[in-house]
Amino acid sequence: MCSNNSIFQAQKLVDQYRVEANMERVEISLTAAALVQYCEDHRHSDPLLAGIAASSNPFKDRKTCVLL
Structure with a gap:
């Protein structure tokens, strides 16, 4: 019924x-805060x-x- 190709794709x-x-997941609020801080630190350039x-x-x- 199932071909080897579909079994291989399912395993992948x-x-x-x-x-x-x-x-490991990073909380979105922490990432957004880090992005805002980076933008503020580098706004002069x-x-x-x-x-x-x-x-x-x-x-x-x-x-x-x-x-x-």
Whole structure:
């Protein structure tokens, strides 16, 4: 009835569930608090918050385009 392939896939699934069941879980509130603390500690170097200096911006055009 069952092929060897489906038995093998079922065994892999059971093994994966065992691995996941044995993983240590971290509470979401602790993880969120750690993420907020990390963001606050590194906000001075975040280019989205602090901005990028025009002299060091690699995407800013160095020359202006002149049409003749």
